[in-house]
Amino acid sequence: xxxxxxxxxHCGTNIAATVDVxxxxxxxxxxxxxxxxxxxxxxxxxSGQNLVKDAIKEHDLGGVVICSCSPRMHENTFRKAxxxxxxxPYLVExxxxxxxxxxxxxxxxxxxxxxxxxxxxxxxxxxLNTPLTSMESPVxxxxxxxxxxxxxxxxxxxxxxxxxxxxxxxxxPTIGGKMAQIDKTFPTLDCAACILTPKMVEASQNEHxxxxxxxxxxDVKGFVGNFTVKIRKKARYVDETKCTGCGLCTEKCPMxxxxxxxxxxxxxxxxxxxxxxxAVPKVATIDPNYCMMLKNGKCGVCSKVCSVGxxxxxxxxxxxxxxxxxxxxxxGFNPIKLDKYDEFAYSQCPDVVTSLELERLMNAAGPNGGTxxxxxxxTHPHTIVFVQCVGSRCDDSKGKPYCSKICxxxxxxxxxxxxxxxxxxxxxxxxxxxxxxxKNFDEFYRRAVEQYNVHYIKGMVGKxxxxxxxxxxxxxxxxxxxxxxxIDADMVVLAAAIxxxxxxxxxxxxxxxxxDTNDFFTEAHPKLRPVESATAGIFLSGACQGPKDIPETVxxxxxxxxxxxxxxxxxxxxxxxxxxxxxxxxxxGCSSCEKVCPYGAIxxxxxxFRMPDRTTAIRRVASVNPAVCQxxxxxxxxxxxxxxxxxxxxxxxIMAEVDAICK
Amino acid sequence: xxxxxxxxxxRSSGVNVLKCMRCGKCSGTCPSYDEMxxxxxxxxxxxxxxxxxTLMKSESIYKCLTCFACVDRCPRGVxxxxxxxxxxxxxxxxxxxxxxxxxxxxxxxxEDLPQQAIVTAMRKYAK
Numbered sequence: 189x190x191x192x193x194x195x196x197x198h199c200g201t202n203i204a205a206t207v208d209v210x211x212x213x214x215x216x217x218x219x220x221x222x223x224x225x226x227x228x229x230x231x232x233x234x235s236g237q238n239l240v241k242d243a244i245k246e247h248d249l250g251g252v253v254i255c256s257c258s259p260r261m262h263e264n265t266f267r268k269a270x271x272x273x274x275x276x277p278y279l280v281e282x283x284x285x286x287x288x289x290x291x292x293x294x295x296x297x298x299x300x301x302x303x304x305x306x307x308x309x310x311x312x313x314x315x316l317n318t319p320l321t322s323m324e325s326p327v328x329x330x331x332x333x334x335x336x337x338x339x340x341x342x343x344x345x346x347x348x349x350x351x352x353x354x355x356x357x358x359x360x361p362t363i364g365g366k367m368a369q370i371d372k373t374f375p376t377l378d379c380a381a382c383i384l385t386p387k388m389v390e391a392s393q394n395e396h397x398x399x400x401x402x403x404x405x406x407d408v409k410g411f412v413g414n415f416t417v418k419i420r421k422k423a424r425y426v427d428e429t430k431c432t433g434c435g436l437c438t439e440k441c442p443m444x445x446x447x448x449x450x451x452x453x454x455x456x457x458x459x460x461x462x463x464x465x466x467a468v469p470k471v472a473t474i475d476p477n478y479c480m481m482l483k484n485g486k487c488g489v490c491s492k493v494c495s496v497g498x499x500x501x502x503x504x505x506x507x508x509x510x511x512x513x514x515x516x517x518x519x520g521f522n523p524i525k526l527d528k529y530d531e532f533a534y535s536q537c538p539d540v541v542t543s544l545e546l547e548r549l550m551n552a553a554g555p556n557g558g559t560x561x562x563x564x565x566x567t568h569p570h571t572i573v574f575v576q577c578v579g580s581r582c583d584d585s586k587g588k589p590y591c592s593k594i595c596x597x598x599x600x601x602x603x604x605x606x607x608x609x610x611x612x613x614x615x616x617x618x619x620x621x622x623x624x625x626x627k628n629f630d631e632f633y634r635r636a637v638e639q640y641n642v643h644y645i646k647g648m649v650g651k652x653x654x655x656x657x658x659x660x661x662x663x664x665x666x667x668x669x670x671x672x673x674x675i676d677a678d679m680v681v682l683a684a685a686i687x688x689x690x691x692x693x694x695x696x697x698x699x700x701x702x703x704d705t706n707d708f709f710t711e712a713h714p715k716l717r718p719v720e721s722a723t724a725g726i727f728l729s730g731a732c733q734g735p736k737d738i739p740e741t742v743x744x745x746x747x748x749x750x751x752x753x754x755x756x757x758x759x760x761x762x763x764x765x766x767x768x769x770x771x772x773x774x775x776x777g778c779s780s781c782e783k784v785c786p787y788g789a790i791x792x793x794x795x796x797f798r799m800p801d802r803t804t805a806i807r808r809v810a811s812v813n814p815a816v817c818q819x820x821x822x823x824x825x826x827x828x829x830x831x832x833x834x835x836x837x838x839x840x841x842i843m844a845e846v847d848a849i850c851k
Numbered sequence: 852x853x854x855x856x857x858x859x860x861x862r863s864s865g866v867n868v869l870k871c872m873r874c875g876k877c878s879g880t881c882p883s884y885d886e887m888x889x890x891x892x893x894x895x896x897x898x899x900x901x902x903x904x905t906l907m908k909s910e911s912i913y914k915c916l917t918c919f920a921c922v923d924r925c926p927r928g929v930x931x932x933x934x935x936x937x938x939x940x941x942x943x944x945x946x947x948x949x950x951x952x953x954x955x956x957x958x959x960x961x962e963d964l965p966q967q968a969i970v971t972a973m974r975k976y977a978k
Contacts, residue, residue, distance in 0.1 A: 531880065531924050581872060583928035620874040650880025650924060665878035667892065672884040 190250040190315050193224045193243045194307065197231035197256035199286055204229075206290040208300040212255060216307045221315060223247050232262050240266065241273040251279050251314035255307050257286040276319035278765065278836055283310035305849055312848035316841045320765035325815045327413035327761055328513040331752050332357065334405055334695065335518035337365020338384060338738060339730025341391050342745030343516050343752070348396035350753045355398045355510060356391065357405055357419055359691065362467035364388055365520055369450065369544060371551040373738055374601040375632035381466060381553075388468040401469055404691070406507060408515070408698040409788045411818055412725030413761050415512045423503040425474035425482065426460075430498035433470030435462060437490035437499065446478045448555075452545045454563060455555035460490045460499075464553060474499075514752040515699065517709060517721070518729040518745065519692045523684040524579050524588065532578065532682055537654040538563040540680040543598055550605065560606065562679055565658065569678035572606060573662045574599050574617040575649045579685035581620070588685045590706060593735035595683035596623045600636040602681065607640040616643045616675060618664055626737070645673070652680055686735055700786050701726050709733050719748040727751050766836035767817035768824060770810040772797075774831035777808035781823035781832050789816035790823060852901030856941060860898055864937035868899040870927045877921035877931040887911040891921045891931040898934050907942040915939075 196213045198204035209227045217225030224247050228236050231254060243249060252275065254266050259282040267277035285303040293299035331347050333340045336358030344354040356363060368388075370380040391397050400419055407418040441458035448457040450464055459478040462470060472490075480487040481501055491499040523544050526534040534540045539562045541549065552558035562569050576595055579587035596619070603615045617636075622644070624630040636642045646667045653661040655676075662675040688707040696703045701721040702710040709728050712720040719728050729748040730741040755761075770781070772795065782790045793811045796804050810832065812823075823832045824839065833839055861868070877891035884890055889897065889911045897906055906912065915935040922930045 577874070577926070582926040583870070585928060586926050620872060646875070648874040648876035648879045650876050650878070650920070663879060665875035665884075665890070665892065667873070667875040667878070670890070670893075672878060672881070672890075 190221050191223045191248055192219075192221045192251040192253060192311060192314060193240070193247060193249045194219075194222055194226075194253045194255065194311065195231055195236075195240055195243075196225070196227040196285075196307070197236070197254065198227065198229045199231075199257060199290075200229065203256070203286050203290040203303075206293055206296060206299045207285055207303045208296060209303075211300050212285070212303045212307060215304045216253075216255075216311065219308060219311050221251075222311065223249070231256050232265055237265065237269040240269050244270060244273040244275050249275065251281070251317060253281050253283060253307060253310045253314055255283040255285045255303065255310070258282075258284050258288075278320040279314065279317050281310040281314040281317065283307045308851075309845040309848040312844040313841045316838065316844055317836070320835055322762045322765045323814065324760040325413055325763050327756060327758050328415075328511045329353070329756050330355070330510070330512050331514045331516060331756060332405075332415070332417055332510070332512040333516045333518055333729070335365070335520055335689075335730070335732070336360075336363030336391075336399065336401070337518060337520045337730065337741075338367040338387070339520065339732075339741045339745040340365070340516070340518035341387050342742045343518060343727075343729045343749045344391055344397050345387065345394065346746050346749030347516075347752055347756070348394045350749075350756075351396065352753065352756045353396050353398070355400060355419075355512070357400045357403050359402070359404050360463065361402045361424065361461075361471070361473040362463045362469070363391065363399060363401060364464075364466075364468065366544075367738060368464065368466075369452075369547060369551075371547045371554075372601060372605060374597045375626075375628045377601070377605070385466040385468075388466065392468045399469060400508075401471075402473060405695060405698065410511075411787055411816060412723075413513045413755065413758075414815075415515055415725065417510055417512060417515070419508050419510065421506040421508060423476075423505050424471070425476070425479070425499065425501055425503050426472045427498045427500050427503075428469065428471050430496045431471045431494075432496060432498075433462060433467075433472070434495075435472070436493050436495070437472055438462060440489050440493045442487065442489060443478050443480055446475060451548045451555050452542075454545060454548055472498075474501075514725050514727065514755045516727045516729050516748050516752055517692075517695065517699070517701070517732050518748075519689045519695060519732040521686040521731040521735070522689055524687050526578065526682060526684055529578060529682075531651050532575065532649070532680070533652040533654055533660070534682060537652070537660060537680075539569075539654075539660060539678065540652060540682065542682050542684045543595070543602065544684075546602055546681050550602075560610065567678075568610070568613075570612060571614045571675065571677045572616070572679045572681060573649065573660075573664075573675055573677040574603060574615070574681045574683065576617065576619045576683045577648075577685075578682040580683075582685075588687060588706065590685075590735065591623065592683075592685045593623070594686070594737045597626070597629055597632065597737065599681075599683050600624075600633045600642075603642040604632075604636045604640050607636075607642060614643070616645060616677075618645050618647055618649050620646075620648060626739075647673075649680075686731070688732055692732055699723060699726050719744055719751055725755060763815060764819050766819040766834060767814040768812045768819065768821070768832055768834050769814075770812060770827075771831045771833065772807075772809045774829050775807075775809040775827075776829050776831070777810070778828060780826040780828060781810055784822040784826045785817075786820065786822065787816050787818050789813050789818075853903060854901065856903045857898065857901040860903055860934065860937040860941055863940055864930070864933040866895075866930050866933050866937070868895050868929065868934065871895045871899070871929050872927055874926060876924055876926060877929075880920045880924050882918060882920065883914050883916050886914040891915075891935070894934050894938065895929060895931050898938070903938060903941065906938045911935075912939040912942060 194216045213227040271277045283306040330353045347354045403421045406420045409416045443459035447453040460474045476482045548554040580592040647665040649664040651663040659676040701723045727748040729745045
């Protein structure tokens with residue numbers, strides 16, 4: 189029988205207001221093995237910890253139960269306190285009587301009863317706790333950044349600056365992401381390319397940074413400090429090491445009718461292409477869906493004109509494998525598809541465009557060379573209507589429930605730029621709320637109204653109707669003057685909601701990180717750990733974690749880099765000793781555990797056993813690599829023979845807890 | 852503010868008016884807008900405030916075409932047309948005062964009027 193100490197925390201009134209802590213301490217004091225049971229106002233405070241330490245020494249405790257908040261908050265605090273008093277830290281158990289009791293109950297009598305039961309379960313478990321010792325595991329001093337937009341570029345540059353090697357994996361043929369497509373940036377109106385392309389060049393020239401463009405993460409194995417990642421380098425049918433980016437092949441390619449995704453499909457590109465002039469790496473890529481040589485073996489023009497012989501029609505996807513200590517996710521966002529919003533006629537009328545399409549229409553490298561023209565008839569628009577919150581702030585069945593955050597500002601930017609460049613154009617902005625928190629943001633919006641005379645109307649567009657004379661009928665409400673407006677517009681611009689990139693969900697599964705219902709990555713703590721995922725060694729950068737503008741994205745990119753650097757600086761990290769182990773005499777070699785292990789920690793070995801009749805037999809049994817095991821417990825549940833067990837959370841400990849609760 | 856009336860309208864419409872974010876898309880989409888004294892977004896807001904008697908007296912309740920364009924397009928799924936419908940029902944049901952009294956019946960009788968209609972009118976509207 190262990191000598192156990194029980195310590196019940198008031199947590200101010202967080203626990204004490206709903207749970208009779210004195211009664212809990214009194215009741216748990218009568219449990220078998222408990223030699224001391226006391227309550228205290230703040231057990232996590234220094235004097236509270238001293239209470240625990242002194243009791244360990246004075247009563248020669250062999251186990252400690254703390255009834256307090258979630259172990260995610262203070263388990264470490266009390267483990268350290270126990271260790272400093274000479275007790276193995278894994279002989280401390282936390283009974284969560286705050287999040288799982290006082291905060292969710294109102295009735296004092298029932299909450300107190302439940303707190304006592306939770307305490308009893310922890311006492312039952314701690315009786316079976318055994319001292320555990322942590323091991324050390326080395327850290328691979330190399331980081332992987334998934335996504336080469338401004339978030340990924342910033343993170344990579346910062347990690348490289350600290351002297352560590354970084355690999356960027358970008359699925360497009362070039363890095364740059366959405367920012368490369370943007371014309372001007374708010375609130376300073378400086379040109380996006382002018383501030384982005386130097387960073388792209390810096391990334392490509394940095395000796396510590398390797399860019400895997402046109403590549404995707406295929407598989408992730410391992411754990412913090414020691415990830416093994418398979419990267420698929422997609423066949424671009426051009427030898428990256430030979431191509432000089434001269435662009436001759438793109439000029440001579442006869443297949444010129446391919447929708448240009450960089451210009452949002454508003455113009456065409458050739459089948460062999462370089463996305464834009466400042467692309468990094470500046471290497472051509474052949475689109476196999478359109479290349480006539482790859483489709484039916486006839487053409488070969490690009491190969492003939494290429495002076496360095498870089499074209500390779502036989503190129504195959506290649507899979508490379510690398511080891512990393514830290515992974516930063518920077519997968520970014522996309523505007524949502526607008527097919528289901530029939531009322532805005534986006535699919536019927538080419539002059540109804542999204543805001544990102546307008547960026548391209550206004551950009552010097554865009555389809556019209558920077559002159560704003562209607563896509564349908566290439567005439568200058570004189571009346572433009574902007575619609576805010578298209579698909580944002582919606583009921584779940586209608587769109588995204590969140591505010592996309594960036595639309596108010598970029599719409600003000602668009603309205604202002606149009607009024608500046610084309611003063612004869614009337615610009616209407618229909619808004620529900622104008623949300624401009626941010627440095628110099630509201631001033632920027634007010635400038636659009638006061639200086640540029642953009643008509644901001646509180647209300648929503650209800651219906652958009654393309655007319656036979658080429659105009660677009662816009663029917664909307666003006667809530668402040670309580671009237672319905674009918675505007676004959678030349679163009680309608682929809683501020684489409686943004687959503688995480690579609691590749692994020694499968695990636696989250698590979699990384700065993702969590703996502704919210706909108707597929708944004710979940711941070712480890714919404715306030716205090718905003719750039720870390722709950723999975724150790726995985727960090728979050730940019731809009732993959734939530735809608736963000738460029739300054740916020742860059743700030744988060746640098747923050748994620750700082751966290752990654754903090755990890756890469758260490759030579760080794762302390763492993764969790766709560767790992768699985770298999771009882772070889774009970775293991776029947778079925779492989780169930782191997783299949784469910786998300787970390788690849790389990791292998792099967794052939795081992796010689798002495799049988800009862802003094803013969804030997806070779807049996808196939810599971811073997812766990814404790815350095816790789818993260819202690820998730822999936823194998824212990826899957827094992828049909830009960831051979832697999834988890835240190836610190838053994839089957840007998842769990843059953844003891846259940847028994848204590850059901851008693 | 853008539854609390855019972857508000858309860859009745861909320862219950863019979865099945866609408867949670869608190870979901871409204873005041874975007875005005877319902878009124879932006881309404882084909883009967885110009886015919887109405889109170890517009891779809893005002894219906895939602897006035898029901899939230901409990902100002903239902905004003906709506907019941909307005910002819911707007913009969914101007915709604917029940918085309919459900921507002922229901923289809925509301926980003927928050929508020930269903931304004933169902934609120935209008937519920938106010939209309941409340942107005943129709945609240946006719947205690949104008950039931951037929953037996954004294955009125957003889958003058959209304961004629962050979963073509965089915966006797967059943969008179970009995971129904973009495974039962975329906977009698978206190």
